[in-house]
Amino acid sequence: MLILGFESSCDETAASVVSWDGGALTSLSDIVASQVDVHRLYGGVVPEIAGRAHIEAISRITYEALAQAGVSLSDITAVAVTSHPGLIGALLVAVNFAKSLAVANRIPLVEVDHMRAHIAASYLTADAPKPPFLAAAFSGGHTSIYEVADYTHFTLIGSTRDDAIGEAFDKIGRLIGIPYPAGAGFDKLARSGFEKATGLSDNFWNAYPRTPAYRDPEMRLPSPAISDDSLDFSFSGLKTAAVNLLHRREQLGAETDPALFAARYTYEAVEGVATKLDAALSRHPDMNLVIAGGVAANSHLRARLTALTEAHGVRLYVPPLSLCGDNGAMVAAQGLYEYLSGARAGASLNARAADE
Numbered sequence: 001m002l003i004l005g006f007e008s009s010c011d012e013t014a015a016s017v018v019s020w021d022g023g024a025l026t027s028l029s030d031i032v033a034s035q036v037d038v039h040r041l042y043g044g045v046v047p048e049i050a051g052r053a054h055i056e057a058i059s060r061i062t063y064e065a066l067a068q069a070g071v072s073l074s075d076i077t078a079v080a081v082t083s084h085p086g087l088i089g090a091l092l093v094a095v096n097f098a099k100s101l102a103v104a105n106r107i108p109l110v111e112v113d114h115m116r117a118h119i120a121a122s123y124l125t126a127d128a129p130k131p132p133f134l135a136a137a138f139s140g141g142h143t144s145i146y147e148v149a150d151y152t153h154f155t156l157i158g159s160t161r162d163d164a165i166g167e168a169f170d171k172i173g174r175l176i177g178i179p180y181p182a183g184a185g186f187d188k189l190a191r192s193g194f195e196k197a198t199g200l201s202d203n204f205w206n207a208y209p210r211t212p213a214y215r216d217p218e219m220r221l222p223s224p225a226i227s228d229d230s231l232d233f234s235f236s237g238l239k240t241a242a243v244n245l246l247h248r249r250e251q252l253g254a255e256t257d258p259a260l261f262a263a264r265y266t267y268e269a270v271e272g273v274a275t276k277l278d279a280a281l282s283r284h285p286d287m288n289l290v291i292a293g294g295v296a297a298n299s300h301l302r303a304r305l306t307a308l309t310e311a312h313g314v315r316l317y318v319p320p321l322s323l324c325g326d327n328g329a330m331v332a333a334q335g336l337y338e339y340l341s342g343a344r345a346g347a348s349l350n351a352r353a354a355d356e
């Protein structure tokens with residue numbers, strides 16, 4: 001069975017052919033046309049530019065995805081497309097393209113939720129997780145914890161009440177001079193900050209809170225874990241406190257070491273996530289944890305959640321770095337399971353900016 005997947009919810013146009021042999025899923029091609037160089041000039045995604053760039057790229061990447069997989073449209077069992085959530089003008093491009101392709105070639109069409117697709121990236125690994133499991137999807141627009149009962153039944157059990165974790169890295173990264181998208185640069189800068197603060201080149205996490213750099217009251221930042229029984233976050237509180245801290249120090253003429261600041265900010269963000277995932281794992285004993293989305297590429301988050309899941313005696317599934325960001329293979333992978341469940345997109349399929 002071959003699934004052709006399309007993705008255009010934000011600033012990556014992607015198409016991929018994924019095959020399924022009744023057991024394992026294999027990506028035969030995964031072509032991603034990234035627009036980050038264009039949006040970097042503006043410090044973030046400009047929706048109008050994103051939509052136009054998707055239109056320019058989508059035909060070419062479709063040809064490339066089919067050619068690289070060595071298949072033609074007549075071999076495709078189903079077409080899968082991200083229909084929500086995302087930027088509406090961006091989503092519309094792949095939705096309309098996939099619909100036209102499916103109608104013209106009489107191929108079944110399935111719609112895919114972008115966050116489900118991120119989680120499905122882990123199915124494309126040799127050691128694929130099997131539901132039920134807990135999933136944490138951390139991207140530029142979402143910070144969500146799901147209980148995944150089976151491949152197409154998801155219950156949202158925690159999420160951010162305001163900003164997403166990826167956005168929190170991007171916005172503050174910009175303030176300390178890291179170009180958009182700031183996640184990977186933030187990760188590296190924070191590493192040098194942790195090394196500087198602890199004098200250790202590895203395993204610095206547990207040592208860090210005991211360092212003068214961490215204990216400096218001037219550098220205090222709040223946790224994004226909301227202090228109640230929920231599994232929810234607030235990243236706007238952390239973000240605002242960081243903006244105020246940087247401005248206050250600037251006004252006082254106090255130098256802020258960007259690496260030490262990045263380490264402090266990362267520590268709070270990651271510990272906040274770990275606090276709520278610790279609670280989630282305690283409430284769902286024996287469930288493994290799957291992490292997904294662009295922020296799942298963060299090396300500090302990966303290390304912290306490795307330790308957390310070990311402490312709970314469960315497994316952590318982490319997609320390869322190449323599948324953490326937006327791509328077409330993850331859409332095709334989730335699309336396969338939606339197809340197998342009998343779901344079909346009707347003629348009136350539309351893009352939706354919101355989650356449902």
Ligand code: KG4
Pocket residue numbers: 010118138139140141142165166167169170181182183184185186187293294295296297298299324325326
């Ligand atoms: O899932 P994704 O590619 O697109 C969305 O659906 O939003 O996520 C993009 C986000 C950006 O905010 C980017 O800065 C962040 O993922 N990101 C990271 C890292 N690599 C990418 N955040 C933290 N650490 C990283 N290493």
Ligand code: ZN
Pocket residue numbers: 114118139140293294325326
């Ligand atoms: Zn995404």
